[in-house]
């Protein structure tokens with residue numbers, strides 16, 4: 001399939017849409033909504049103090065915005081940091097790779113996963129996925145899952161308004177479904193940065209936000225030993241690990257750090273009696 005021919009609107013009609021999830025604002029978001037209402041009432045009664053009310057409103061937005069920039073925060077909405085207890089009881093860990101597919105890295109990474117009998121979830125930005133449809137299909141054919149990592153992977157994602165956020169996530173859903181034959185059930189914000197507006201968008205599309213338990217910083221750290229240490233120190237059943245097949249840092253020998261780390265990581269996982277699975281496998285009974 002030619003990437004240029006693929007559009008977000010071209011979703012396969014045979015793919016059933018995710019059932020919407022019930023959206024309940026997080027307690028802090030509910031407080032913020034009430035605070036907005038109170039400020040509006042106060043403005044109606046004391047219009048001369050509009051400047052103070054405006055500053056209070058800005059302060060409120062700064063606090064919520066700041067909390068959304070903490071990727072493992074649950075204060076601006078639900079955020080999966082670990083696999084369910086049932087998966088942990090099965091000694092499973094969730095291996096996740098972001099920002100691919102990459103023609104240099106992803107095929108070799110898939111071979112490694114096959115060699116160890118490990119399954120994983122790939123969070124793809126749809127725009128990048130459309131450039132490599134054959135790789136997307138190869139990921140699926142080998143039993144891994146493809147999840148939603150936005151359409152454009154924009155640095156400004158956390159600052160989008162509701163309409164733009166919806167278009168960004170929904171068009172990625174549509175394109176990934178067209179390329180892979182399955183609608184993603186999980187979403188990860190670019191760089192993990194969210195705004196409180198993302199939560200209702202995800203609920204409407206039946207998507208759950210996933211961050212991680214531990215990450216290797218393998219896009220910036222060039223030392224495989226350090227990346228490995230970050231991932232396996234304290235590793236336990238139920239952990240979600242974050243690595244990258246796209247934007248991978250290179251070792252001093254020019255090797256993608258993720259490829260240098262993965263065999264040692266999977267050896268350690270096996271030695272601990274753990275098993276790497278995709279997110280749909282881990283959440284199959286949830």
Ligand SMILES: [Zn+2]
Pocket residue numbers: 098099149153189190191
């Ligand atoms: Zn990313």
